[in-house]
Amino acid sequence: MKEKNVMYADKIVAIDAAASELDTPPEVFAPVFRYLRRNGFRYITYHAGEDFYHIVSGMRAVYEAITFLCMNNGDRIGHATALGLDISQWKNSVKGKILMRCGDRLDDLLFIYHLISETHEESLSMVLPFVVEKINSLAVSIYGDYYSVSELVQAWKARLICPFHLEVLSSGHESAMYVVDDEELKSASVLSDRIKKLLLAYNSRECRRRRNDIIEVDVPDILNIDQLHVLQLLVLRIMHEKEIVIETLPTSNVRISSHLSMDTYQLWNWIKWEDEGHSIPPIVLGTDDPGIFCTNIYNEYANLYCNLTSRCKMTHVDAMKYVEKLYRNSVVYQFKKN
Ligand SMILES: [Zn+2]
Structure with a gap:
């Protein structure tokens, strides 16, 4: 495209991958992503940590995506669900x-x-x-x-x-x-x-x-519930240090992923952990695939706002501040042309 369809290639701001994680680990795509990066594609967003049998495999998928694809600041991980789920709830869902x-x-x-x-x-x-x-x-x-x-x-x-x-x-x-x-x-x-x-x-x-x-x-075995949570915080800290952005995709996650409703959505945990003083990477809100999930970015912001005020019992002022923070992140971490 870069050689033959410059008009279209010029419009590409980043490369995304959203594969079946259970069969296709990040190493499969790593060489292609590095090749694209060497040839003028600056940004990567990679969906990882969404589907997993063991939650540690989900955390590992995020870590592998970051390291194998040689991600830089401003690149994104889509979902990262394994880094935000409540470990006790996950343990109960797999029945030990x-x-x-x-x-x-x-x-x-x-x-x-x-x-x-x-x-x-x-x-x-x-x-x-x-x-x-x-x-x-x-x-x-x-x-x-x-x-x-x-x-x-x-x-x-x-x-x-x-x-x-x-x-x-x-x-x-x-x-x-x-x-x-x-x-x-x-x-x-x-x-x-x-x-x-x-x-x-x-x-x-x-x-x-x-x-x-x-x-x-x-579940649990070698690492107990608290220790598995420490593992989540370690990966989040690494992402924070590297300034790798989490693209959180609520509607998609409730429709096809780990959650039956917004009650257990991992974003509430990330907000809580950040308040507790842990390092949480920048977060932006996304639609995943607006066509498939029948949503748009306005809907995602509205859904988030309603959940912050009802489920999370935030005041309207605080909820709006949080929405503004996510919006600001989306401006700062927008994929820009070289
Ligand atoms: Zn996805």
Whole structure:
């Protein structure tokens, strides 16, 4: 489009992705987003943390989208529901047990380990030995070989690298279907042989099959309810520091996502947690897809205002102040042309 339909390409202000999260993690789109970014598309908005079996997988999806797509300040995460749900309510909704793929379970534990070690979160440090023990047993059953937790975390973080380029690097194989991208090849070439081997194993058919084995996980298990909430706050803090914006989409979330009504909507929690002194990233209001959800941005603001005054028992003045704050965010964080 940039070469042949400049008239239309010029109107594109950002690239969005809204996929089935349960089958398509952020790593799938990461190379394409980075390619677009290198070629003049400044902003990204990525829908993540909306659909998940385990709430930690939802938090991880947000974190992976931010890191794998190399998001910058002003980029957005759509939904981020997993970062705002009340953990006790979520636990009750899954009735204390979850069936999930063991590969996802392993990735969730690597994410927990990485987050606690990176942020030096003291209130969670006591769970690390249990996390490590579980990682080791799951990793051996999936990869059939011993890898240290640090290697497993490195390989998880390196999933942003396009698997095709990884293969080009390992076997010299080139397919006519793909153009080799030097930038991608460069990031793949700095990996150690062990990490490359682990990544190739991760992408292999055999390993995929083993990762898809279904296991039962108790809720809560290694991390209790309060500790899961601390995890939410850690990711929110990272987003706040990086100035990654949350695009919250109420009508969509009530129609097709985690909520039966606006009663449990995560925005009320974000407002509360911010009042309690926690770092919450900038929030903007959105429609998700006005055609599908039969809404528009005016309707979303009106709905929010009514809920703030009724459900949240805010005074009209305070509710209007909050609406104004969201509106101001939408002006500040508007996707602008380069
Ligand atoms: Zn969406």
